[in-house]
Amino acid sequence: MAELHLIGQIIGGTEFSEKSICCRWQLSSGENWRVLEGATEGQTQLDTPQIGSVSSWNHPLDVHWATRGLQGWPQIHLQIYHLDDYSRTNLIGYASASIPTRPGIHYIDAPAWRPLGTFTEELMRHFIGGGVELADAERIQNGADRSRLRTEATGRVYLEIGLVFRDFKKFGIEY
Amino acid sequence: MTSVATSNGPVTSTPLIATSFYYSVQGQIRHGEFPLNSQLYVKTCYHHGADWIFCHGIEEGLSQLAIQKSSGGRELVWNFPLQSSWKSTNPHGWPRMIVSLYGPDELGNDDVAYGYGSTVLPICAGHYTRTLAIYRPQSQSLLHKWTSWFTGRRPELIDPKTIALNEGRDVLRMETLGYVTVEFHTTFKDFQSLGYDSSISGPEKVSSTLPIF
Numbered sequence: 001m002a003e004l005h006l007i008g009q010i011i012g013g014t015e016f017s018e019k020s021i022c023c024r025w026q027l028s029s030g031e032n033w034r035v036l037e038g039a040t041e042g043q044t045q046l047d048t049p050q051i052g053s054v055s056s057w058n059h060p061l062d063v064h065w066a067t068r069g070l071q072g073w074p075q076i077h078l079q080i081y082h083l084d085d086y087s088r089t090n091l092i093g094y095a096s097a098s099i100p101t102r103p104g105i106h107y108i109d110a111p112a113w114r115p116l117g118t119f120t121e122e123l124m125r126h127f128i129g130g131g132v133e134l135a136d137a138e139r140i141q142n143g144a145d146r147s148r149l150r151t152e153a154t155g156r157v158y159l160e161i162g163l164v165f166r167d168f169k170k171f172g173i174e175y
Numbered sequence: 176m177t178s179v180a181t182s183n184g185p186v187t188s189t190p191l192i193a194t195s196f197y198y199s200v201q202g203q204i205r206h207g208e209f210p211l212n213s214q215l216y217v218k219t220c221y222h223h224g225a226d227w228i229f230c231h232g233i234e235e236g237l238s239q240l241a242i243q244k245s246s247g248g249r250e251l252v253w254n255f256p257l258q259s260s261w262k263s264t265n266p267h268g269w270p271r272m273i274v275s276l277y278g279p280d281e282l283g284n285d286d287v288a289y290g291y292g293s294t295v296l297p298i299c300a301g302h303y304t305r306t307l308a309i310y311r312p313q314s315q316s317l318l319h320k321w322t323s324w325f326t327g328r329r330p331e332l333i334d335p336k337t338i339a340l341n342e343g344r345d346v347l348r349m350e351t352l353g354y355v356t357v358e359f360h361t362t363f364k365d366f367q368s369l370g371y372d373s374s375i376s377g378p379e380k381v382s383s384t385l386p387i388f
Contacts, residue, residue, distance in 0.1 A: 005266040005267060005269075007266060007269045007295055007298055008295065009294075009295060011308075012308065022345070036267075037267045038267060039341045039342075042341045042342070042344065042345075043344065043345035044344055044345070045310075045338075045344045045345070045347035045348070045349050046347065046348045046349065047310055047349045047350065047351055048313065048348075048349070048350045048351075049350065049351040050211065050350050050351060050352050051210055051211070051351065051352065051353060052351065052354075054308065054351070055351070056292075056308030056310055056349075056351045057344075058292060058293055058307075058308060058310070058338065059341070059344060060271060060293075060295065060339055060340065060341055062224075062267060062268065062269065062341075064265075064266070064267045083348075103372045103373045103374055104298075104299055104373060104374065105297060105298060105299055105303075105373075160295075162269075162295065162297075162298040162299075162373070163298075163373065164266045164298055164371050164372065164373040165371070165372045165373070166369075166370045166371050166372070167370045168372070169372070170370070
């Protein structure tokens with residue numbers, strides 16, 4: 001079995017309409033992949049930057065997979081939340097990214113979007129917060145059933161993904 | 176393969192196989208940019224997994240107190256050397272360096288906590304520069320904010336290593352106050368002979384990907 005290590009961090013988010021933001025994340029992978037060590041989901045800290053435009057989460061990622069095949073290469077899914085002055089959490093974005101397929105240190109950004117509701121729902125969101133969320137985020141973030149969504153671009157999330165491959169070449173995988 | 180000749184004929188012995196790899200890091204904490212502060216010092220420490228052993232170097236460092244240039248530059252220059260050598264059998268738990276910043280405040284209190292940041296040590300051999308965001312816990316209420324400003328006792332983490340962990344981060348409310356630039360030079364021994372490959376050196380930019388702080 002070949003092994004993959006993901007060692008990196010979720011750096012932070014930027015360009016969102018709010019600055020006090022945090023993020024929930026999950027790493028998903030297919031049936032061929034088995035997680036040997038490390039957490040595959042979590043929630044970052046909430047950061048309000050006093051300088052600059054990046055809300056820094058600096059959240060560690062360290063996962064060790066064993067795999068029998070290339071199908072189901074890991075992906076990361078993120079949900080970005082805003083904590084407002086009244087301590088309510090509002091969802092302000094979904095973002096996904098594929099984990100790169102070459103070893104080394106990669107800096108990638110995941111553009112975020114949020115689903116739009118009807119005119120009334122958006123008006124309510126403007127005044128009292130909240131807004132629409134996906135009922136089944138996992139399905140949508142995997143690409144199914146998106147054709148009925150209308151979404152709006154929000155911000156972007158930066159990730160540092162370091163990858164260590166083991167024994168991939170032994171199984172004939174070229175990268 | 177080594178073979179030993181004896182009086183009964185050559186006898187072969189098994190080859191030497193590495194069971195652990197070595198990782199060595201040199202570098203420095205170059206400088207910091209803190210628009211709201213003008214004097215700070217840095218404490219460094221490392222967090223690593225159970226399969227890693229710290230062999231050699233400075234495990235907990237303490238820098239000098241750096242002060243901004245009197246002619247008006249913004250940088251606080253530490254130029255603080257970093258050295259660590261590690262031995263491991265498993266990339267999981269790759270060491271992360273945690274920096275904690277302290278300094279005197281305007282009211283004369285010493286050793287006020289100004290923030291924390293961390294970075295994972297580079298997984299490839301080579302020369303790398305990292306920008307660490309430095310953040311500290313926010314005060315929970317306005318009253319707390321004022322009293323902590325007077326007394327110099329700002330909210331701080333009991334254990335700075337918390338920021339290198341996945342668990343328990345969701346309860347933290349932080350505010351980013353500045354950035355620290357760190358440089359690393361890394362080398363390995365026996366990493367590849369154990370079958371590991373992290374060989375593409377340097378950051379690969381898929382799009383305009385580094386955040387502009």
